[in-house]
Amino acid sequence: MSGRRYRRTATGALLLAPPCAAALIGPFVTDSPIPSEGMPYARGDGHVLGTDALGRDVLALVLRGGASALGVACAAVALAFVVGAAIGLTAAASRSRWLDDLLMRPVELLLPLPSLLVISVVGVGWRGHPVAVALAVAALNVPAVARLLRAAAMDAAGGPVAEAMRLQGESAARVLIGHVGRAVLPVAAADAGTRLGSAVFTVAAANFLGLGLDPTSPDWGVVIAASREALFVQPWAVCAPALMLVMFTVGVNLLADGLLPRGDGRGETTRGKEQAWNR
Amino acid sequence: MLRYALRRGGWTVVQLAVLSVVVFLLTDLLPGDAATVDFNEQAGLDQVAQLREQMGLDRPAAERFADWAHGLLTGDLGTSLVGGGPVSGVLARSVTATAALAAVTLLLLVPLAVVIGLVTGLRAGSRTDRVVSAVTLTLTSVPDFVLALLLVALFSLRLGWLPSTWVGADDLWWQRPELFVLPVAVLLARTVCVLSRQIRAGTLTSLNAGYTVQARRLGVPPVRLVLRHLLPNAAVPGVQELARTGDHLLGGVLVVEAVFAVPGTATALVEAVQNRDVPTVQALTLTLAAVACLLNLAADLVSRRLAPRTEVLR
Numbered sequence: 001m002s003g004r005r006y007r008r009t010a011t012g013a014l015l016l017a018p019p020c021a022a023a024l025i026g027p028f029v030t031d032s033p034i035p036s037e038g039m040p041y042a043r044g045d046g047h048v049l050g051t052d053a054l055g056r057d058v059l060a061l062v063l064r065g066g067a068s069a070l071g072v073a074c075a076a077v078a079l080a081f082v083v084g085a086a087i088g089l090t091a092a093a094s095r096s097r098w099l100d101d102l103l104m105r106p107v108e109l110l111l112p113l114p115s116l117l118v119i120s121v122v123g124v125g126w127r128g129h130p131v132a133v134a135l136a137v138a139a140l141n142v143p144a145v146a147r148l149l150r151a152a153a154m155d156a157a158g159g160p161v162a163e164a165m166r167l168q169g170e171s172a173a174r175v176l177i178g179h180v181g182r183a184v185l186p187v188a189a190a191d192a193g194t195r196l197g198s199a200v201f202t203v204a205a206a207n208f209l210g211l212g213l214d215p216t217s218p219d220w221g222v223v224i225a226a227s228r229e230a231l232f233v234q235p236w237a238v239c240a241p242a243l244m245l246v247m248f249t250v251g252v253n254l255l256a257d258g259l260l261p262r263g264d265g266r267g268e269t270t271r272g273k274e275q276a277w278n279r
Numbered sequence: 280m281l282r283y284a285l286r287r288g289g290w291t292v293v294q295l296a297v298l299s300v301v302v303f304l305l306t307d308l309l310p311g312d313a314a315t316v317d318f319n320e321q322a323g324l325d326q327v328a329q330l331r332e333q334m335g336l337d338r339p340a341a342e343r344f345a346d347w348a349h350g351l352l353t354g355d356l357g358t359s360l361v362g363g364g365p366v367s368g369v370l371a372r373s374v375t376a377t378a379a380l381a382a383v384t385l386l387l388l389v390p391l392a393v394v395i396g397l398v399t400g401l402r403a404g405s406r407t408d409r410v411v412s413a414v415t416l417t418l419t420s421v422p423d424f425v426l427a428l429l430l431v432a433l434f435s436l437r438l439g440w441l442p443s444t445w446v447g448a449d450d451l452w453w454q455r456p457e458l459f460v461l462p463v464a465v466l467l468a469r470t471v472c473v474l475s476r477q478i479r480a481g482t483l484t485s486l487n488a489g490y491t492v493q494a495r496r497l498g499v500p501p502v503r504l505v506l507r508h509l510l511p512n513a514a515v516p517g518v519q520e521l522a523r524t525g526d527h528l529l530g531g532v533l534v535v536e537a538v539f540a541v542p543g544t545a546t547a548l549v550e551a552v553q554n555r556d557v558p559t560v561q562a563l564t565l566t567l568a569a570v571a572c573l574l575n576l577a578a579d580l581v582s583r584r585l586a587p588r589t590e591v592l593r
Contacts (some may be wrong), residue, residue, distance in 0.1 A: 109297045112571035120533075121305055124552045201422050208424045208428070224425065233434045242425040249420035257416075259341050 005258055019248040023066030030060045034218060041227075041234040049236040052227050054216065062240050064218040069194030069207075069241075070248065072130050073199035076137035083138070084145025089184070091146070092153035093176045096115060104150065107143045115140045119202065123211025133212055137199050148191055149184055156183035193256020197249040204245055218243055284580055291576045298568045299351065303344050306560050347561065357558035361551075369547060374566070377536070377543035381452045381528035384460055384466045388524070391544045392471050392517070396478025397505070400513065403483055412479075416470035427465045427538040434461060444540045462539050466532060470524050481513035486511070511585040518585065522578030525570075 036055040043050040049058035091103040118136050126132040156162060157180050165175045207213040207221030215226060220241035227237035349358055357366050395415075399408045435443035441460050485491055486509065494508050533545035540546075544563060551559040 038446070109294055110301070112294065112568050112575060113298065113301065118305070119547050120552045121308070124549070125308070151461070197420060204422055205424055209533065209537050209549075221424075224428070228428050231428065238428065242422070242428075246417075246421055249422075251418060252418055253416055 008254050009258035012251045012258060013206060015247045015251030016255065019066060019070065019244045019251075022063050022244060023070045024155050026063030028063075030064045034060045039054070041230050041237070043234060043236075049240050050234050051180075051233070052223065052237045053230065056218075058217045058223075058234075058237050058240055061218045061223050062220070062244060065220045065223060065241060066244065068130060068213065069204060069220040069245070070200060072134045073196060073203045075139065076134040076203070077141065077192060077199050078194070079134070079138040080141035080145050081188065084142045085149050085181075085188065087142070088146040088149030088152050089180060091177055092150045093157045093172070093180055099265060104146070107146045111143045111147075113140075115202070117205055123206055123209075128206065128212035128214075130213070133203060133206060137202055140202075141195060141199065145191070145195070149188060152184040152187040153180050156180045190256045193252045197252045200245065200249060280583065283583060284348050287576060287579055289444055291572050294572050295569055298572070299348065299477050299565055300344070302561055303340075303347065303563045306557050306564075347558075352563075359556055359559050361554045361556045361559075366558050369551075369559055370562055370566060373542060373544045373547035373563070374580075376541055377532065377545070378542065379529075380459065380462060380466070380526065380532065380535075380543065384470065384528055385521075385525060387463065387467060388470050389521070391467070392474035392478060393510075393574060395471065395475040397482055397510070397513070398516065400473070400479040400482025400486065401505070403479070403486075406553070412476075415476060419472040419476075420542065421463055422469070423469060424534045426468055427535060429463070430461050430464060431538070458539075462532075462535050462541060465535050465538075466528065470528070474517060474520050474524060478513055478517040481516045482509060485509050485512040515582045515585055518578050518581050522574040525574045529593065 008226060034056045039051065040053050040055050041051060042055070047057045047059065049062070052058055085106060086101050091100045093098050094103075104181050118140055119133075122128075122132045122136040157176075162175050162179055165179060170178075203212065204219075204221035204224075207219050208225045210225070213219050213222055215222060223241045224238050227234065347357065354571060358364065359366050387453055399411050402408050411556045430581060434441045441457055443461070491504065494504055499508070532543065533539075533549070535541065536543045536545045544567065548560065548563045550556075551563065
């Protein structure tokens, strides 16, 4: 790992630390319904970051809101990868063309489904229940993940190593998980990073638009939407949660960039090759 | 090429047919229907049932689907359950605003992204590349609603240079170009970054490819090398990304439309879902899906023309 890459990864990890800490530790150090004890949009006055429209402490809101803002997105991406990897790897490793078609064609059919329809149907129909939103975001990501992992696994599954393992009489599961699965791991990890960033956006945007959680919940997207009129009166109520979101996505993107395999030791120059996978 | 185009086109037709079924099922899944939403609490159960019968909502799903599909094939999109007017009218009104927004964005996006992608790709690792890459990486990581809020705060509220909303512009929006500046800026920010990164990656790949090395060895002049040999290959991932972006611009600009109150497809769609105006929802989503399918078809055909060797493996 070269110096610059190491620095990138370290910066990414550093940027990820505050939002993750807020999401993981925050819920344990704040009260569940955050008390609205202060003046609306107060600055200072015993509140480090001031208060929002309902007189709730912004710092407490930021600490409390991370769990829903990041948790839903993480769960959705994890689910998308479990399902997408199962479909993509099976399709790549299958020796018969019809099984490949059977698995991939339906998935490709769903690609042009407008994400907006799914999100708004779920948001309006199920009143933005977090589980429903997570399932919708996961379903939207499955086709792309399956296609990507199938393409990445093709090489490994048809390569000499897999062939040798098969000749040795290794079981299909062992070839698939032990060799092919490991070979696509860097690509999958890098893609998971960018996908996580956009999933956080989707969930936050749904909450911002009022398609998600109810308007008094401490979620970052909701807080930004609720305090946006007071951007000049109390900038922290908008900027603090927004900054958390930006730090998380920049951090994730940097980490994903660092995780990408640099290939055959040509260093910087081969960077583009792997980035083509990264969509 | 012709065989490929025919096969690809046939697949698009199948895709559209299946999508129409999926769209119908999804809208059918919506809890509650127009009859219940229309009356809220004031109406008795029998009144709701009567209204439901009037709207034809009490028939089995298969029958309604057959009706709807027949209407679609004959060009009749049905009538809106809420306004009572034809759905095609709603569609025409909302699509024009979004299409205008998307067209302006695409017009600016393509040259910008190609130039940025080529410059950073050809000088990978240089200071320019590092600075531009850092900026694009950061810009892609700013949620568009935050960016929209900040731009509105700065340019409309603080400086008062640009209008912050389309409210009041009604049908005259196309006469006021200043309305477009902020929405297009927000839409451009993310798309330029994503697309230029794709083109940069494509440029790097073809810069190191054997045919480029050979062309250089044969003394092909640099400008010709870049324009004739490098760009078509580097553009392949970009073209695919562009199709996704166009699809995104037509269907996924919900945030921008909501912040700037643009009377576009996303606004119409959310409104229709809220009112359970099923015919409108179906027509809007099917139109968006059809556009996405056609964009993907076009992207595949263009990629095929640009770099004919990309055979479907297997």
